[in-house]
Amino acid sequence: MSTYTLRNASPAKTRCDAVVVGVVQGGKGAKGGPLVALGGEEVAHAYGRTFRPLLASLGFTGKVGEVAKIPTAKQLTSPLLVVIGLGKVGEDGVLDPRVVRRAAGVAARSVSNAASVALALPADTPELVRAVTEGFVLGGYTYTAYKKKADDDKPRSPGEVVVLSPSARKKEHVQAFEDAQLVAEHVATTRDWVNTPPGDLTPPSFAAAVEAAVKDASKGRGAPKLTVTVRDERALAELGCGGILGVGGGSAAPPRLVEIGYAPRGAKTHLALVGKGITFDSGGLTIKPAASMNDMKSDMAGAAAVVQATLAIARLGLPIRVTAFAPMAENMVSGDSMRPGDVLTMYGGTTVEVTNTDAEGRLVLGDALVMATERQPDVILDVATLTGHMVVALGDKVAGVMGSQDVVDAVLAAAGTAGEEQWPMPIPEAMDERIHSSRVADLAQHDWVRWGGGLFAAAFLREFTGGLPWAHLDIAGPGYNSGGPYGHVTSGGTGFAVTTLVDYARALAG
Template sequence: MTSFSLPPLTLATSAPGDADVLVVGLAESAGTAVLVGVPDSVEARVADQFGRPLLEVARELGAASKPGTAVALPGVAGSRLVTVGLGEIDVTPEQVRRAAGNGVRAAAALAGDRPLRVAVSLDAVEPEVVKGAAEGALLGSYSFVKVSGTQPKPAIASITVVSNSGRTEARDAVDAARTVAEAVCLARDWVNTPANVLYPETFAEAARTAAKGTRIDVEVLDDKALEKGGFGGILAVGGGSSRAPRLVRFSYAPRGAKAHLALVGKGITFDTGGLNLKPADGMYTMKSDMAGAAAVLAATRAIARLGLKVRVTAYASMAENMPSGTAYRPSDVLTMYGGTTVENVNSDAEGRLVMADALVRAGEDSPDLIIDVATLTGACVVALGERVAGLMASDDTAADAVLDAAESAGEAFWQLPIPDGTRTKLESKVADLRSGGNRAGGALTAAAFLHSFVPDDVPWAHLDVAGPAFNDEGPYDYVPTGGTGMAVRTLVALAQSLQS
């Protein structure tokens, strides 16, 4: 199993003289384009070389302040310039994060046989903006390492974030950015790994390896332990595969922690739909159906490495949903962990079953807040598109905590309701619950099902990341094609907020 390695990242008060590519900004101020982060020496060299100001040259070549724009300029004294659109001059950390990602991706496209040294100069001063620039640059440098006998050379040799802030907070922000970016890229790697390489057993071992060197205790329940414990949902979903399911538990309990956060992630390493078989086109990207588990495990690793003073217990329910003579059937009645019986409606609604077991188990840990993350429903993609995740919660306080964290992290979530009466769709004549209702409001019904397995006195939020967890189109901003690492940054920001 291969993995991407982030390039070295440093903070400097001026652009290094040996940088191969300098990324600068173009912003809009009162209707006028303004260059951002360009050293006076570069302005002078451009004027000497082209006989015109840099702004004029850049705009002639297509540079613009529009976010998402990245234009490479001709060489200036042996180095290249890349201008990126920042939008309005009064930038947010997310604007800078996106611009830095665009700039580094554009720089990577210039690489030949030799990896390039890249400097990102966007006038970042405040710690959160510096962190945004560093995160965007690192995330923009990501590319999945192919499963191949020959390994390609990296396009980026190093990244320097330029800031005239010499404060300790700026250096700390860069260090934190690297830790968070490494977690996001770890989740991306897991999501991108083919399902014949990453399946429940190997995913669990990869999680165990990722926790080494941290203060995370790891417990892995195999199929025998799951059967002994009565985890009927995970066992049913994984029963059709020759690859047995797993339940991974991460526990991080630092001294001084006053809050306890529980995380639950869907880890379907491949989803055929089971006996309710998916069409071929809908199955191709289903190696990504474990993105929720990847997010909660990677986020917990980052929380531990940052030394945040919050207790975190994470559960990753891992199974492969396959059709066979041992596969579970529509109309089967399953006994979940904790004793609730469920009438299975559709074997392609498997995620909520493995999540239900883990939610009950998480509730036994008496956390202050439970968050689950899952690529759960196509209905959420229909409702919100492919770049916005759904959020459903037990109460507005829990929802607001997640939304605030998401805004801080730069990830897009939109709150959806669980209307009164939704639970009636889950009434069964043969069991305690049905696993689903009709097609109307499918994402809401799925959330109502999950909420049934959360203790009444514990706040809970459900993050349906089915749309933005995997990008099967071209890269944009700091988001690559393939796994995106969606929700990792939000979970880390949420843990940070719970420290106080």
Template sequence: MTTYTLRSASPAKTRADVVVIGLVQGDDRPAVAPGGEDVAKAWGRKLSPMLASLGVTGKAGEVTRIPTAGTLSSPVLLLVGLGTEVSTTALRAAAGSAARAATNAASLALALPATSPAEVRAVTEGYLLGAYAFTSYKGTGKDGKDTTSDDRPADVVVLTADARKKPTVAAFEEARVVAAAVATARDWVNTPPGDLRPPAFARAVETAGSDFVKEHAHGRGTPKVGVTVWDEEQLAAQGFGGLISVGRGSSEPPRLVELSYVPKGATTHLALVGKGITFDSGGLSIKPAQGMHEMKSDMAGAAAVVAATLAVAALRLPVRVTAYAAMAENMLGSDATRPGDVVTIYGGRTVEVLNTDAEGRMVLADALVKAGEGEPDLVVDVATLTGAMVVALGDRVAGVMGDDEVVARMRAAAVAAGEESWPMPIPEEMHERVRTSKVADLAQVDWVRWGGGLYAAAFLREFVAGRPWAHLDIAGPAFGSSAHGHVTAGGTGYGVSTLVELVRGLADQA
């Protein structure tokens, strides 16, 4: 178990096995970033030519390991590039890169810029997220070594001159809460799909909720979190046709999970809706085999809204949050939904199914209508929804669509969280395209090649009843093939930090 502490010691005198400083990229040579001044002073005039001889530039993502040979009290200096300027986004990424590079060391000191609570939070979050590893399914290797063991430092110190100040300590603790929530989402996304089918996923959320209550059940003003689960019989009886239709091909039935946080005195109510397709084969409109193993990540939206809600509750932010995780497994089976079927969504709207691989919008439609019954002030849904959004924005940027004001809030929250997003339109023509079915109220898809991600957003908009709403399509950044900055390979937990920052903003406004 790694311990994390704040300290105001000099990085040149700390006896940690590894000390980390930042470098800012310059026109002709890198400059030592704030926090590393004592290290630069200890090296003196030798530092610049040494960096030049090693080809160190300070560019973002660059990591250089240098033996100090007694120049510092620490035996190893780790230099991490911040790019052209110091920002919280650059700090998260640099700290994450340092976490992956600093192995086989018992202790580590982070002397990155930490002159404000925001910087302390970024450095702490970045390191914690960069150090994440999913080892639940690893055992003993051929050499007899326990592959589940962690070679990360057991003692990590964040160095800052403000280590004793309350705002700094609060930022440090908040960072640990948010990073733990992101790790929970990553764990769920990385779990093999056969072990996290809808009933198991629902139980995992119930366990997370009960564990939260146990951990925080002390003193007055304890945050309260409630969990409600609808099983297949309740879903069928209450008319959740989207969930039932998507889950028909699986031997494991769908679930709808509600997680509620109602702080005393809250005046703003946020509803979160997450797509929880625990595995997506495409149904009868089957996907190509290549890459299908990554379809275990199709529940990343549900993982994000649940984990974010737990983090908001742990931080005791004064905003009411209700999260709905719509869980189903999209499989082939003798009773699977067929292209051409008509499904009645919760609330009564009918949808003609034309592509069973466009299942996410069906379960989200049910959950969006249900979320609206609580009369929230704004609604945000998070989903790995369309390949079209990946084509448009790549695999690191999420698309944000919806009402202009809510989209602006989401964008600002994403910037503060260090997660990349970009606003996308819902053209007026989409209003008519979703109504092209000749047999139902709405067409699930229309097979027009262009603008598929925008069509999906327009479809979802039909179920928000005019409430302030934003749709976050995380099909690209939810799952990565390689690590970068503080983002590890596999499940990334994208969206958790953005949603927490969104609630921070709502709390500040209240």
């Protein structure tokens, strides 16, 4: 475990094993190469005129994500200088916190052998303090639950991390620093859950993990008051949750629906969160190709995100009521699996014709969304690794956001401060005709038209929102990183949407 400290000190004189500074590109016509960024001036001063030529001799240009490790030869108190590229500064001369967050993530993976690290990245505002802290915590994340104990000679996280800021004693900077660590902790737990092998995170065990997390967050003096209710397959049958039961019917591990409540005194706004919790998706009888199943343990990333965001909101003490729903099922193949052509009666009575058992997420979300409307929230957000169509449209690093225009705009604003890439997508009128195309039921679950499948899914979900203000976040791309790490995002589960949900709740609470 790393210990984090916010301090106002000279990076040139810090006694940490490594000191990290940022460097920006000088731009066209700049003489002498890249320029040291805010926070690293004293390091550049310690080197004097040799600093920029030194970087130039290493071929360091300052582009985003670029790294150079330089033994200081006693030019600094720290024996190692790590230089991180920040790219070009905007026309206003201000660095984007998103760039700084990613740079801090790169730094975390560049100093894994150091026992102590000082971060002299730009951190003169609360937003930048948050970016540096979140970026470093999340960039250094590792998942080792199933590995043998690391050998002593293998890289490990620094025991002490010092975030250097000229405003370290200001209340708002300290608050940003502490809040960033708390939120990053919940993002990391989301990653842990997503990375857990699906055989060990079935719906019952996932529900038990959520129960334990809620109880842990509620312990101790000053802890928030949270409630948690777990509905098993019998309770779901009594309620008539045909979507969750239909999807989970083919698995030996029965489905669950977890509800979390947080209602602090004085809360004037009520936010409902719904997250897709498919703990493994084989596709059911509309079975996936083998290669497409490799990462399907991640199909519960939406549920993990809304649960951890709710806990973070509660621990931050935000004055907003939150009700979170996590419908959990395993979509498997057996004699009890739902069939193409089946008609499911959803919670609330709407009937749905199933034509593609691999479009199961919208079915479990439909039940939970109706239940959310019964709590009469002011706004509903759902988060789901829902469609491959959205990945085709936006790539694997950007989420699509659809729904009520004012809610979509607010979600995108929250994503901007959270440093998560999200993009607005429409729900065209033509989708209404498509979702009502079934000849035997109220709604068609899927229609096999290749075009606009992600928009069809959003239109389908909208039918279960009761006309309330709502937005749907399709995180099928950024919810899981099957490639190498980039910025503060590591391989595997990313914890995507947690910070956006927290920042949305901050804004909603005023």
